[in-house]
Amino acid sequence: MSAPFNLLDFDAEGLVAWFAERGEKPFRARQVLRWIHREGCDDFESMTDVAKTLRARLQGEAFVGAPRPVKDSTSSDGTRKWLLDVGNGNAVETVFIPERSRGTLCVSSQAGCALDCAFCSTGKQGFNRNLSASEIVGQLWLANRLLGAVADAGDEAPSDGDDLPPNGRVISNVVMMGMGEPLANFDSVVTALRLMLDDNAYGLSRRRVTVSTSGIVPAMDRLREECPVALAVSLHAPDDALRDRLVPINRKYPLRELMAACQRYLERAPRDFVTFEYVMLDGVNDSDACARTLLELVRDVPCKFNLIPFNPFANSGFQRSPAERIRRFAGILSDAGIVTTTRKTRGDDVDAACGQLAGQVLDKTRRTLRLVRQGGAD
Numbered sequence: 609m610s611a612p613f614n615l616l617d618f619d620a621e622g623l624v625a626w627f628a629e630r631g632e633k634p635f636r637a638r639q640v641l642r643w644i645h646r647e648g649c650d651d652f653e654s655m656t657d658v659a660k661t662l663r664a665r666l667q668g669e670a671f672v673g674a675p676r677p678v679k680d681s682t683s684s685d686g687t688r689k690w691l692l693d694v695g696n697g698n699a700v701e702t703v704f705i706p707e708r709s710r711g712t713l714c715v716s717s718q719a720g721c722a723l724d725c726a727f728c729s730t731g732k733q734g735f736n737r738n739l740s741a742s743e744i745v746g747q748l749w750l751a752n753r754l755l756g757a758v759a760d761a762g763d764e765a766p767s768d769g770d771d772l773p774p775n776g777r778v779i780s781n782v783v784m785m786g787m788g789e790p791l792a793n794f795d796s797v798v799t800a801l802r803l804m805l806d807d808n809a810y811g812l813s814r815r816r817v818t819v820s821t822s823g824i825v826p827a828m829d830r831l832r833e834e835c836p837v838a839l840a841v842s843l844h845a846p847d848d849a850l851r852d853r854l855v856p857i858n859r860k861y862p863l864r865e866l867m868a869a870c871q872r873y874l875e876r877a878p879r880d881f882v883t884f885e886y887v888m889l890d891g892v893n894d895s896d897a898c899a900r901t902l903l904e905l906v907r908d909v910p911c912k913f914n915l916i917p918f919n920p921f922a923n924s925g926f927q928r929s930p931a932e933r934i935r936r937f938a939g940i941l942s943d944a945g946i947v948t949t950t951r952k953t954r955g956d957d958v959d960a961a962c963g964q965l966a967g968q969v970l971d972k973t974r975r976t977l978r979l980v981r982q983g984g985a986d
Contacts, residue, residue, distance in 0.1 A: 618741075644809075652667050674750040679691035715748065734971025828869045843902075
């Protein structure tokens with residue numbers, strides 16, 4: 609007898625096909641999809657409008673399984689972080705960031721990360737494997753259950769939106785900015801994205817779902833064709849020489865190719881700009897000259913900048929740029945007509961801030977061992 613199927617692994621098309629193999633009509637798949645994702649249901653017997661015979665069959669052939677939380681931490685600012693067991697000694701982190709006008713869930717796509725960006729705690733943990741679609745969308749499924757899928761009547765609904773999520777859900781936005789490089793796990797990430805966008809599942813608009821990439825150009829082009837959502841690019845340097853050091857994938861896809869890919873992506877994107885993320889590293893990439901070089905780099909790409917004060921971690925070798933230096937850098941970009949924001953540091957007291965997610969990774973890259981030998985880790 610074959611192992612049961614985790615129905616969180618299927619988007620709508622996949623679930624229709626799975627039901628068709630069992631002689632069931634497409635509407636049955638849509639019914640079950642709504643129960644699983646809109647209602648957060650993992651008990652087939654509770655799916656009251658599904659035929660009893662089908663419910664019994666599902667009990668024997670399928671299950672609904674999200675990663676299991678092993679730690680739940682809440683920051684003084686209300687940010688909430690979950691450590692989720694994904695098996696074989698690996699755990700990933702998911703972060704919920706509540707704000708007055710929205711609730712954003714930061715989702716992981718890999719156990720660790722293979723890209724090894726110089727300033728990122730996740731990358732220093734090494735890499736084990738890609739997450740499955742069920743492990744990715746399961747973070748959203750679980751967070752909805754743990755937060756309460758429907759906002760309290762007295763809560764203020766998000767006020768900036770056309771396309772608010774259905775049923776007043778607490779989570780209004782999803783960003784693929786957790787552990788891992790989403791576009792290095794393309795197929796599973798796109799399956800999860802399609803569920804996030806599906807009106808029978810989470811019903812989020814494409815503008816409210818963001819994929820962040822370090823710049824894997826061929827995968828950016830695939831995403832443009834298959835599932836264009838809002839795009840954020842981890843830029844972090846104004847020229848190839850510095851970016852080669854900070855973001856090693858740049859050696860394969862240098863800035864000229866990356867900027868061209870951004871222009872192509874905007875032809876299909878739900879927003880008319882790309883967000884460039886730029887971590888502010890004291891004395892490294894935060895000079896006035898760097899800001900002016902950035903302006904030249906992005907002059908043909910409609911964009912906004914999100915400056916990220918560096919969030920320190922042990923033995924990183926970097927320091928956060930002083931607040932005044934960040935303000936001056938932002939001013940140079942803003943004065944040139946580029947919308948520029950500085951990200952608030954949220955959840956740093958529970959290591960939930962940008963660049964701090966580390967989880968638990970059974971490292972297959974042996975990167976952690978090399979760091980120890982070089983004296984670069986505890």
